[in-house]
Amino acid sequence: MSNILFINLLFSFLIGLLLYMPISRLYIILILILFIFFNIYLMMKKSTKEKLFKNIKTQDTIKHLKELIKNETKCEEVNISKDDERLDEFEKINLNSEYNIYIKNKKSSFDPDIKNYVNYILDLYSNYENKISSENAMRREVKLSKIQFVSKLRILADKFDSGKSGHTRRIGNLSKQLALDIGFNEKYSYEIGLYSPLHDIGKVLVSSNILNKPGKLNREEYEIIKKHVLYGAEILQGVDWLKIAWEIALYHHERYGGGGYPFSLIGDKIPVSARIVSIIDVYDSIRGKKVYKETVSHDEALEKMIQMQNHYKYFDPDFFDIFLKNNEKYDIIFDKN
Template sequence: MLLKLFISFIFIYLNIFAIRFSTEEINWIKKNYDRTFNIYVYNPKHIYLYENEDGNLRGVYVNFFENITNQTGLNFNFKSLEKSEMQDILNNGKGDVIFNASKSKEREKHYSFLPTLNSYTLGLYSKSDTIIDFQNLDKYKVGLIPTTSDFILLDKFYPDLKNKAISINDKENFGFWALESGLVDAVVGKSSNDILKNYRFTPFENIPSTHLWMAINKEEPILESIISKFKVEFTTKYVANVLKNERPIFYKQLLSKELIIKRVQRRYSSLKVFIPEAKGMLPLFYKTKSGYKGYVIDRLEELSKLTELPIVYTQNPNDDYDIKAIDSKLFENNSNAYFIPYYKVQVAAFSNRNQNFLDTYQSAENKKVGIISFEKINPYFLNFLPNFKFYKIYPDTDSALDAILKNEIDYVYADFKIMSMAIGNRYLDDKIQVAGFLGSSHTIGFGIKKDPDLAKLVDKIFPNHLAEIQILQTELTVPKRLSPNYQYLLFVFSSMSLLIATLFYLLRKATIASKKEKRITKALVESFEAANELNDEDTGNHILRVNLYSKFLAEKLKCSSKFIKEIGEYASLHDVGKIAISDLILKKPGKLTSEEFEEMKKHVIFGKELIQKMQLGSIAENIALYHHEKWNGKGYWFGLSTDAIPLEARIVALADVYDALRQKRVYKDGFTHEVAVEIIKKERGEHFDPALVDIFLIHHKEFDKIFISH
């Protein structure tokens, strides 16, 4: 625990410094200081890039490039183009940077492509009263806009539908005019196209979610390098706040021609919101000295900015409120006419460390059970109460946790995220554990009593675009500490201050003697490895073996001696970024939710930043950042494919998976060597580099020897 805290402290301390540039990058910035780079964009209608009322572009990526300008002095100029102009620039390599571009082999001759934050799913739009039957697509007239990323994806996954589709132009908002005119029954489009939810969207089951691209001219490789560095920093540190600030401005402009906002403004002088008396419901809402905070509060503040109406909170259920902050269709006597869901509850059992693991409600029939309910009793639990010999209702997480600590109850049933954050906030991770998942869930959301306009407005502005949801809901998985653990802080601060002072003294001395520098670097790597092991009790010698497998593959590839040496030392750091991920996610015994998995994926970003700040070199950085990319482009974080993935990351990916297959874990038995070999063989050209798999198959017995002997 202390070692992990120490490494995390170093990470935070080093993170205050600005982005580090290479000498080549610094010289390039100086050389291009007076130059203006043109950023071209087609159809800027999303919150990431859109035209304001003055005709100027704004949005998340305008802020992104302003950030680059502020830190480098480089100048960027946004230009909105017609479709024909954009295609000409893309096909002939005339642009510096291009947004919302479709990637093709022809265009890759001129441009490098980076994924933007604008991720989406592809599907069919139809009128609200038309439900699309994917088993009988032949009976529908389907419209498709040619020469778009939609066209390319459909050609790959649904070629028959692409060939039968009616070609339509993209005038007047993504081809929705064709739906309204009756020309087609459905239009192929991105999930982000219908911002105001006017149509029914049915996603294609066989097409994975993807993203729009930022194309950067290959004649400026240093520009691509600089943008990539800023993209990592911007994604992890700033984008959520920028998105929150932009949303009210964007939707206010979008709804300016509709009467719905004006009707709401005429009816209300303020919006009264009923919120439970509970102390808090992390991460949805919690109270601080400055007022309420949390995911629900952020959405209500966006509504307030959009309507220019203040939010007034009440905790009296008898008040004539306008919006109920925490509502469910399951609550008794639900008189709210409109329900807009925003959170999916996953029921879990929690207990002290002495209790057994549960997998059903019946498992606790002879135990004392607590249930958290913010309104009398959640009807969801009513069917299960007869199974409990003794149960008690608690109004909030704090009172339930106190009851467990005092042994007044054996288990408490509650939402996994809400209770997990409450445990983390009170530093009770070592005393209270998850004791079971019930595999069932329901939704909670906003309840609106009587006003269809207010309900429609809330629904329209609520995040529905895949990328917005992924970014904004990170706060639903990131633990929040509302009060510091002063005992830990005092001990850690005094101990770590001495260690850090010693470390930096040694680092300074090491600049004089290279041998000392190597020893300190080795010590840091070993510290990172030790911290990494603490994240997963099952790892054993996993990280040592990954080093050995990786070094072996590099030798067989006849890589340079420097490459072989570094991959043999740094492959073990592939998962070091997990020190920045909550233990509640890392050690969750059940399957991660989609939101938790999105949070888990961030470990590659954190790992790369940590290694970058410690200046271990590009090989170590690439291993941390890209080891979950796949040869077929379906990995993460960037969705790179084939040899766009650095070789060192491709090597470590295979080594890591082989060892993970062999290991016995809490949730699975280890596979035999023969089974692991067959799995990797099947993933040739899918997950793994075919050339690496071929080498592995020739020398697979060496992998088995390494696993057995270490």
């Protein structure tokens, strides 16, 4: 039986006795008033505790448990820890929980109901923490699997890029840097860097004779190679977490001013991810060595890209301006990869 219930029963019993005793009604009224004020005080105290309990469930659990314990015991300081610590001037409160409570200079007793409640909340919090830890471990494992899967596809894509390694790796690093320079957050920039190397994955379904042809492609061959964006989208479609990779594969040959392929989209109708990778793909393709061309310098590549932009509006103008302003970064990244 709780202390509050016992006191209320005692008050009720006393008032019942007084009603049968030859005592002034004034005294009985005074006792009744005292009884009413006592219960008002208890209700206010309960209301404060219920408010604290609500905060515990909806906000920072440990913080509000400390506040509740401090308010209940009138102590100077509360420490809650999973570790079995030896703290000077602190009294350890024993609970059936993974957590230990340490109280410094308490002035009031720890109400059993509050103690049970604290123990209950700590058990819930401990289970929640264990669940989150398990879920985080699972997320890390899934994330690692995704990275490994994308890396294998990237290696496959590299083999079909004239047999030269490095192009897809550079595309990833350069695209991530451009996304950061534009102002995208770390998460989105990381995803651009992870998935952009799959931009030409559709080339695995294009004849190697066309891909590795040393001379200029004829019209028929060019139409065949243009289909690699559709092939790439077909390979990547239907997987939610590959949506950005799918966008890049399908749209990275669209031109901001129109006239690109496969759909001749214009301006903002082209996904942001594809607009970023479009700039980087052209830059790396101009600079990199192919079966039909030798490498060119950074400055020569920029000059050619500026001409393309002036004549055909190849790139998102805002993104391209940022690329040009930070061009030295991309020269360094290209050389390192």
